Amino acid sequence: MDAQHLPPAGEASVSRFAEQVFAHLPRIDQRRWAHAYLRGLLAAPGRKSLSNMATSLTTSRTAALSLQQFINGSPWDWRPARRTLARLTATGPRPVRAWTATLAVIPKRGDQAVGVHRRFVPEFGRTIKCQAAAGMFIATDRHAVPVDWSLLLDADWTEDRDRRVRARIPDSVTPRPADRTVLDMVDRLAAHLPVAPLVADLTVVDDLPPLMSALARRGVPYLLEARPHQAVRPVLQATTGRFGRIQQDAVPVESLLPRQRPRTPGTPQPTLRCVPVLTPGVQGAPVHRLWVQDARGGRDRRYWLTNLSEDAPAVLALLGTVATTRDAVDRLGADFGLLDFSGRSYLGWHHHMTMISAAYALGHDRPDLTGTPTREVFRTSA
Structure with missing residues (x-):
């Protein structure tokens, strides 16, 4: 050469x-x-x-x-x-x-x-x-x-x-x-x-x-990918419309937001959905957002924990990185x-x-x- x-x-x-x-x-x-x-x-x-x-x-x-x-x-x-x-x-x-x-x-x-x-x-x-x-x-x-x-x-x-x-x-x-x-x-x-x-x-x-x-x-x-078995405690929404500290027991993230079949054939699922959670073991126990990301018609699923308050478009932009x-x-x-x-x-x-x-x-x-x-x-x- x-x-x-x-x-x-x-x-x-x-x-x-x-x-x-x-x-x-x-x-x-x-x-x-x-x-x-x-x-x-x-x-x-x-x-x-x-x-x-x-x-x-x-x-x-x-x-x-x-x-x-x-x-x-x-x-x-x-x-x-x-x-x-x-x-x-x-x-x-x-x-x-x-x-x-x-x-x-x-x-x-x-x-x-x-x-x-x-x-x-x-x-x-x-x-x-x-x-x-x-x-x-x-x-x-x-x-x-x-x-x-x-x-x-x-x-x-x-x-x-x-x-x-x-x-x-x-x-x-x-x-x-x-x-x-x-x-x-x-x-x-x-x-x-x-x-x-x-x-x-x-x-x-x-x-x-x-x-x-x-x-x-x-x-x-941060926006960190979590394993499916990562334990979190879902935070229910209070009557004020704000996320309060009305908590459930800790559950694995994979149990949240179960996969749903589209009501109309051919209708795509949302690719990104959010639920507020507490993460046991995190100092100060702030409310985090768990973003559930679906791909390939829901067959592939990833879980992301964040302390950011951004909405779905901003999170999608970060996930693009x-x-x-x-x-x-x-x-x-x-x-x-x-x-x-x-x-x-x-x-x-x-x-x-x-x-x-x-x-x-x-x-x-x-x-x-x-x-x-x-x-x-x-x-x-x-």
């Missing part, structure tokens, strides 16, 4: 963007290889292996080794680059609609890549060997851009000293439940950006109330290298995820910058 060349304007765009995002790197050679890695992710058609990226950049036989050293060996801090990506996205031409969190599942064959474990993935319908990562995105009305990642690690990786050393997992990294992982990413964003509603489809969170309480303490509004985020995860896997990192270290994984996030931020709506035909892949979000 010959080196891939962009038009001069495209090359200039990549150079300017790389200079902004990786300005914190202390050495000239690091900044040069950050630009090269970014360019390789955009230019290399097909799989984003080090060899493919190197070939798309140059005929030099040592380029792949240099890219490998930059991504797996060089000890650069990825956090400033992610902060810059978040700032550039949040201050872009389209207003921020939400922060979105989702889970990306990255299938793996071997056992050596950091974080590999066996997990049942509903969308695959089976248990697979994979890495799993929580991703934080900034979503507008059109796009969702990844700005932070956390690799989910279990005790098999953190308590085995030899395994931990081989994967170069820092001593400060410990297993964290998904809700705590999301809060960490929220805190990092809120430290330097205006707060936006958090929309999260992380049904891997076992217990929503602690997450809801923590977000409320931080002043972060869920689909936008899942589409972004799919494109990251198909076109930007999410599935292609072959390194084994924690450091290298975070470097690569930062680079693919930068490539996506720049190139997701710029076909003039990419040399990649879209690949057919499994959906990588769950």
Whole structure:
């Protein structure tokens, strides 16, 4: 494969963007290889292996080794680059609609890549060997851009000293439940950006109330997907017309608003319905809204808990960011290298995820910058 060349304007765009995002790197050679890695992710058609990226950049036989050293060996801090990506996205031409969190599942064959474990993935319908990562995105009305990642690690990786050393997992990294992982990413964003509603489809969170309480303490509004068995207490409407505290016993959300057959054949069901609830375990016990979302004629149903008072159209707009985020995860896997990192270290994984996030931020709506035909892949979000 010959080196891939962009038009001069495209090359200039990549150079300017790389200079902004990786300005914190202390050495000239690091900044040069950050630009090269970014360019390789955009230019290399097909799989984003080090060899493919190197070939798309140059005929030099040592380029792949240099890219490998930059991504797996060089000890650069990825956090400033992610902060810059978040700032550039949040201050872009389209207003921020939400922060979105989702889970990306990255299938793996071997056992050596950091974080590999066996997990049942509903969308695959089976248990697979994979890495799993929580991703934080900034979503507008059109796009969702990844700005932070956390690799989910279990005790098999953190308590085995030899395994931990081989994967170069820092001593400060410990297993964290998904809700705590999301809060960490929220805190990092809120430290330097205006707060936006958090929309999260992380049904891997076992217990929503602690997450809801923590977000409320931080002043972060939220719309969180709940599992069907999540317990809530319906709040009846008082005679004043306001939602009072006339409560029933706790019931699973799936028991509320049962599916109804349309009275007239061919009449669609409402796609979004609401009931006020209390959520046991949430500090202060505020009244929440449970939104029940039906799709495919009511055969697919999802449940969302929120402390927002928005009406159905506004909630539908927020739920639109869920689909936008899942589409972004799919494109990251198909076109930007999410599935292609072959390194084994924690450091290298975070470097690569930062680079693919930068490539996506720049190139997701710029076909003039990419040399990649879209690949057919499994959906990588769950």
